[in-house]
Amino acid sequence: MRQATGIDRTARQYAFDFDDPAQVAQSMRYRDQEMAANVVWWQRHTGTKVLLSAHDAHVGYVSSDPAHYPKMQGAFLREGFGSGYMSVGLTFDQGSFNATGPDGAVHRWTLGPAGPGTNEQTLDRVHLRDYVVDLRSVGAPAREWLTRARPTRIVGTDYPDGPYDIALAPTHDVLIHLHRVTAARLRDR
Numbered sequence: 001m002r003q004a005t006g007i008d009r010t011a012r013q014y015a016f017d018f019d020d021p022a023q024v025a026q027s028m029r030y031r032d033q034e035m036a037a038n039v040v041w042w043q044r045h046t047g048t049k050v051l052l053s054a055h056d057a058h059v060g061y062v063s064s065d066p067a068h069y070p071k072m073q074g075a076f077l078r079e080g081f082g083s084g085y086m087s088v089g090l091t092f093d094q095g096s097f098n099a100t101g102p103d104g105a106v107h108r109w110t111l112g113p114a115g116p117g118t119n120e121q122t123l124d125r126v127h128l129r130d131y132v133v134d135l136r137s138v139g140a141p142a143r144e145w146l147t148r149a150r151p152t153r154i155v156g157t158d159y160p161d162g163p164y165d166i167a168l169a170p171t172h173d174v175l176i177h178l179h180r181v182t183a184a185r186l187r188d189r
Contacts (some may be wrong), residue, residue: 024068025067025068032069032076035076036074036077039052052077055155057069060089087172087174087175088174088176089168092120093120093123093124093177093180094114095113097181098184101159109159118152122145124179129180131176135173150166
């Protein structure tokens, strides 16, 4: 039965007119709402903890692109679970990753060090190369810095995309910062 619900929700998303920008935004809101509803269902059905893995933009509370993504899955999950939901974001200074390019094919992308004024550049200046920070408990003056929006890389399905101005503390509860990332080796298709 749950599989049929998933198929129905996916089909409903494709009922939106993707040539109409307003409907594209409505479709993206619907998608994130339904992804969240599925996680809530799963947790309530099993009664156990659930680990959700998704792009940072989806698990966060605040949209980096509200014109196209009015409300994110993380915001819906916070409504459903309250403080029982924790958003974990990821930033990195440099390295490689796989993403779909403008040609529709998956490519290995490699980025050098983050640019001046970006969240990643400042985060990479911390004396630790890789670290986790609980954004909910950071004190002054770092707290003020974390509440201001700055250019931040967004790596989702498609690349290039962004950077977008993101305030890290309102968007996530916990942040993992990595100095260098390495793309996964893709399996032959």
